[in-house]
Amino acid sequence: MLAYLQNLLVLFSINAILALTLNFIMGYAGIFSLAQAVFFGIGAYTAAFVALNYTDSLLVCMLAAMSLSALVSMALALPALRVRGEYFVAASLGLQMIGVTIFSEWKSVTGGLGGMVGIPPPVLFGYTFTSITDFLMLAGVILAGILVITSLLVRGSFGRSLMAIRDSESAAQAYGKSVNTVKTLSVAVSAGLAALGGVLYAFYMSFVNVEVFTLDMSILLMAMVIIGGTGTLIGPVVGAAIVMALPAALTYLPFIPPGELGTIQQIIYGAAMVILMMYRPGGVVGGRTKGKSA
Amino acid sequence: MKRLIVGLAVFQAMAGVAVAQDLKIGAAFPLSGANAEYGEIFASGANLAVEHVNADKMLNGNLVLVYEDSQGLPTQGVVAANKLINVEKTPYVLSAFTGVSKAIAPLGTRNQVVMVNGGGVGPDLATLSPYFWNVIPLANFEVKTMAPYLVKDKGLKRIAMIYVDDPLGDAALQEMKAELKANGGELVGSFSIPAAAQQFSGVAARVRDTKPDAVYIATYGNQQVQLVKQLRDNGVSQPLASYSAFSTPSMFKLPEAEGAIFTSQHINVDNPDPRTKRMVSDYRAKYGKDPNMYAINYYNAVLTFADLAAALQKQGKPVTGANLLELRKNTPSFDFVGAKVSFAEDGTVKAPIQVNEISGGASKVIKSAQ
Amino acid sequence: MLYLQLLVNGIQTGALYALIAAGFSLIFGMTRIFHAAHGATFTIAGFVFYEFYAVLEWGLMPSILACAVAAGLFGVLLNRWVYVIIQRHEGSFFTVFAASFGAVIVVQNLISIVFGKGMVTVTTSLSRSVELIPGLYVAPMAFIAVIAAIVCFALLHYLFTHTNMGVALRALGENPGLIDVFGLNPKSLGNYAFLIGSVLVVPAAILTAATSGLNPAMGHHVMMISIAATIVGGVGSLRGAALAGLLFGLAENLSLAFVDPQWSEAVTFIILFLFIIFRPGGFYGRAIVS
Numbered sequence: 001m002l003a004y005l006q007n008l009l010v011l012f013s014i015n016a017i018l019a020l021t022l023n024f025i026m027g028y029a030g031i032f033s034l035a036q037a038v039f040f041g042i043g044a045y046t047a048a049f050v051a052l053n054y055t056d057s058l059l060v061c062m063l064a065a066m067s068l069s070a071l072v073s074m075a076l077a078l079p080a081l082r083v084r085g086e087y088f089v090a091a092s093l094g095l096q097m098i099g100v101t102i103f104s105e106w107k108s109v110t111g112g113l114g115g116m117v118g119i120p121p122p123v124l125f126g127y128t129f130t131s132i133t134d135f136l137m138l139a140g141v142i143l144a145g146i147l148v149i150t151s152l153l154v155r156g157s158f159g160r161s162l163m164a165i166r167d168s169e170s171a172a173q174a175y176g177k178s179v180n181t182v183k184t185l186s187v188a189v190s191a192g193l194a195a196l197g198g199v200l201y202a203f204y205m206s207f208v209n210v211e212v213f214t215l216d217m218s219i220l221l222m223a224m225v226i227i228g229g230t231g232t233l234i235g236p237v238v239g240a241a242i243v244m245a246l247p248a249a250l251t252y253l254p255f256i257p258p259g260e261l262g263t264i265q266q267i268i269y270g271a272a273m274v275i276l277m278m279y280r281p282g283g284v285v286g287g288r289t290k291g292k293s294a
Numbered sequence: 295m296k297r298l299i300v301g302l303a304v305f306q307a308m309a310g311v312a313v314a315q316d317l318k319i320g321a322a323f324p325l326s327g328a329n330a331e332y333g334e335i336f337a338s339g340a341n342l343a344v345e346h347v348n349a350d351k352m353l354n355g356n357l358v359l360v361y362e363d364s365q366g367l368p369t370q371g372v373v374a375a376n377k378l379i380n381v382e383k384t385p386y387v388l389s390a391f392t393g394v395s396k397a398i399a400p401l402g403t404r405n406q407v408v409m410v411n412g413g414g415v416g417p418d419l420a421t422l423s424p425y426f427w428n429v430i431p432l433a434n435f436e437v438k439t440m441a442p443y444l445v446k447d448k449g450l451k452r453i454a455m456i457y458v459d460d461p462l463g464d465a466a467l468q469e470m471k472a473e474l475k476a477n478g479g480e481l482v483g484s485f486s487i488p489a490a491a492q493q494f495s496g497v498a499a500r501v502r503d504t505k506p507d508a509v510y511i512a513t514y515g516n517q518q519v520q521l522v523k524q525l526r527d528n529g530v531s532q533p534l535a536s537y538s539a540f541s542t543p544s545m546f547k548l549p550e551a552e553g554a555i556f557t558s559q560h561i562n563v564d565n566p567d568p569r570t571k572r573m574v575s576d577y578r579a580k581y582g583k584d585p586n587m588y589a590i591n592y593y594n595a596v597l598t599f600a601d602l603a604a605a606l607q608k609q610g611k612p613v614t615g616a617n618l619l620e621l622r623k624n625t626p627s628f629d630f631v632g633a634k635v636s637f638a639e640d641g642t643v644k645a646p647i648q649v650n651e652i653s654g655g656a657s658k659v660i661k662s663a664q
Numbered sequence: 665m666l667y668l669q670l671l672v673n674g675i676q677t678g679a680l681y682a683l684i685a686a687g688f689s690l691i692f693g694m695t696r697i698f699h700a701a702h703g704a705t706f707t708i709a710g711f712v713f714y715e716f717y718a719v720l721e722w723g724l725m726p727s728i729l730a731c732a733v734a735a736g737l738f739g740v741l742l743n744r745w746v747y748v749i750i751q752r753h754e755g756s757f758f759t760v761f762a763a764s765f766g767a768v769i770v771v772q773n774l775i776s777i778v779f780g781k782g783m784v785t786v787t788t789s790l791s792r793s794v795e796l797i798p799g800l801y802v803a804p805m806a807f808i809a810v811i812a813a814i815v816c817f818a819l820l821h822y823l824f825t826h827t828n829m830g831v832a833l834r835a836l837g838e839n840p841g842l843i844d845v846f847g848l849n850p851k852s853l854g855n856y857a858f859l860i861g862s863v864l865v866v867p868a869a870i871l872t873a874a875t876s877g878l879n880p881a882m883g884h885h886v887m888m889i890s891i892a893a894t895i896v897g898g899v900g901s902l903r904g905a906a907l908a909g910l911l912f913g914l915a916e917n918l919s920l921a922f923v924d925p926q927w928s929e930a931v932t933f934i935i936l937f938l939f940i941i942f943r944p945g946g947f948y949g950r951a952i953v954s
Contacts, residue, residue, distance in 0.1 A: 090892055090936060094932075495917070
């Protein structure tokens with residue numbers, strides 16, 4: 001029983017990390033990305049590749065994953081941020097689809113559709129993370145770390161610039177804010193930190209394949225951020241918990257045929273998105289006003 | 295957050311109320327999502343087996359099969375398997391879909407729980423773990439049978455192959471190349487398709503270009519149905535051949551699939567042995583149609599457990615994963631529905647393969663296994 | 665000959681994409697609403713046609729009518745019941761987009777409950793191709809697709825240039841602020857935009873039902889093409905979106921001569937990226953650079 005709950009918590013932490021990092025650009029910078037799953041994937045595949053071929057040092061894997069993810073995100077951000085929001089959405093959608101194709105086809109690196117099995121456990125300062133409790137602690141530390149980093153960034157001048165840009169780009173520019181640099185940096189931060197979720201996932205499952213890095217996952221992450229509430233720190237965490245708890249909660253409703261559980265779950269969070277946007281755009285946590293303060 | 299955890303725990307406590315001496319086994323099937331159709335088929339076979347085991351009183355106490363939804367995805371599969379292993383404490387779990395199987399195999403090894411696959415045929419399923427067993431012969435075997443059949447029995451020497459770009463497709467391609475060469479045939483073209491593709495007119499054009507005698511298809515799910523339809527629509531009139539994945543209702547229903555041939559495990563539903571007879575007639579009575587290979591596989595998987603568990607109980611040993619594995623290694627053969635099989639050291643079964651043809655919305659055997 | 669075949673396939677696919685993209689572009693250009701649920705309109709249209717024609721066997725014309733009514737109704741109702749309410753208090757791009765996406769998810773799953781998650785097709789002999797010249801197989805469907813596209817665009821052109829409503833719609837797209845001044849009602853014009861834009865998916869939906877088949881998740885691909893085509897064609901230009909749709913259809917098919925099919929979807933997005941980098945305005949539009 002304990003192991004089951006611990007498993008859920010580890011997966012919850014990973015989702016929370018991804019949702020938090022997505023919220024960083026969606027809620028605070030007003031940049032809408034459908035590609036978060038790709039950065040999750042880059043983190044996971046990089047960690048797996050490095051661990052299987054070079055070293056199982058946790059720090060090295062994390063560093064490699066974060067750098068690669070940030071780099072790729074800049075390839076997305078630099079051209080797409082010059083123009084309006086809709087363009088970034090389309091470009092991120094494009095990156096998501098191309099990303100999935102690359103994950104599935106680059107067999108020598110990603111194992112293609114078969115994925116990579118047998119990823120060794122990570123080692124940090126001589127300590128090997130094997131048991132589920134180990135992973136739970138690691139997940140907790142990373143999640144807490146990201147919360148702290150996000151909070152610091154948001155409350156600092158970087159965060160203020162971000163929110164200024166979100167609320168009115170031309171005004172921000174008039175005040176001398178370097179709009180493009182700030183936006184690009186925020187995308188890089190978001191992608192780099194999301195990669196940490198991927199690292200955690202790869203080591204915990206000891207198996208990665210493309211099925212979990214698809215558009216469906218990006219949409220799910222967006223749902224978590226929206227339902228929980230954008231522009232607040234704990235909003236995405238709450239959103240992640242709600243969306244994850246849905247399937248388990250639904251199993252206890254006797255009148256739903258088991259074959260339709262996943263479908264009903266999706267209908268509920270789809271409808272939640274619609275209704276929340278109509279009456280409570282701040283999400284569960286944010287309330288009526290959307291993304292006012294940190 | 296704390297409230298959530300407490301809530302979940304309360305739910306758990308209220309849920310399973312099985313009697314102490316009942317034996318529980320688990321199943322991590324896709325009960326929802328894109329592959330729920332398969333989950334239903336798998337479950338139909340497994341449930342019938344549980345009924346029979348309890349009706350025959352094969353075990354001390356009732357056999358209970360607990361289902362968890364894997365949604366056909368690796369992460370969900372891990373959650374489902376975790377629940378079965380850590381909460382329901384099942385020593386034996388039925389698994390399905392290669393991605394899910396690969397993700398949960400480490401859990402089986404770590405917790406010494408047996409996991410049995412009856413649906414996926416990717417060759418990488420053979421090497422996952424000593425606790426991971428396969429009651430379905432893996433795809434390469436099927437190609438070994440189809441290739442000589444096409445070349446020698448039907449005189450179709452030039453084969454074009456369309457395969458999904460994953461380990462299954464890749465393995466099938468390698469086997470096909472080798473087998474065609476060995477039997478005097480020729481692979482005139484091979485075309486890989488992405489797993490999510492839905493449009494095949496371009497592929498059809500390229501297949502036509504190679505002027506094959508027959509076309510071999512190695513993919514699965516919705517995609518193979520669309521592929522067959524579009525091949526026919528786009529002027530590919532040559533005979534179509536494939537492996538056991540063709541054995542689904544949507545494929546049988548498709549008018550364009552008429553005449554297609556496919557290999558499958560030797561399932562002689564008219565086999566006079568009592569297990570087969572009973573399974574087939576009860577299945578027919580309950581569902582109004584013959585059981586397909588997937589239903590039979592999961593029926594066999596449950597019966598394997600029952601056979602092993604009954605033997606362990608007679609010996610007075612506890613029914614744990616480790617004991618089940620040990621006993622299996624020492625059991626020379628099992629009476630599966632349709633054929634007698636034995637497990638190889640790596641947990642795969644060798645079963646004779648037959649060739650079937652889709653005719654009039656159903657399949658019929660055109661070459662039975664040697 | 666392979667190229668010719670792929671070219672013909674490309675034109676058929678491109679004609680359908682052009683129609684769908686034009687619908688999306690119309691709605692987005694006129695109302696500035698990022699109607700991601702356009703893919704859901706397509707899915708609904710396809711399945712309604714399937715239900716009426718293949719299951720209930722109502723006959724071709726009534727089924728087409730039912731299909732058009734369903735599509736148009738969905739678009740207009742979504743606008744009236746969801747988008748308008750959002751625009752009343754805030755209407756930022758984000759909220760509309762999120763709501764639209766939520767609608768897509770709901771529709772997709774509702775359809776899969778009713779129709780199952782597998783693929784369904786409408787069987788018709790029109791999808792069987794005939795060998796016109798050796799090596800070139802074309803189905804009657806291809807011709808129907810191209811003719812349907814041409815007819816629809818001709819109708820649209822007539823609508824926009826020769827009717828009051830059409831002119832009013834163009835005005836709405838160009839300068840929404842001035843609409844009130846001229847005594848026109850932006851709300852009802854918005855509804856018209858949704859109606860026309862949504863009905864445009866009907867030919868494509870019907871043709872897809874007969875050729876590649878329908879499944880509840882097909883809206884995603886359609887939505888992506890619509891968005892990409894609108895950008896490549898230039899925001900605000902219907903002609904551009906249609907051309908871009910045609911371009912994508914051609915690219916998807918012609919690329920098969922050079923690369924494995926895995927990459928044909930990626931080709932569409934590589935084109936999109938190239939346009940965003942080098943010509944964000946697309947074919948005809950003006951890029952709104954911040």
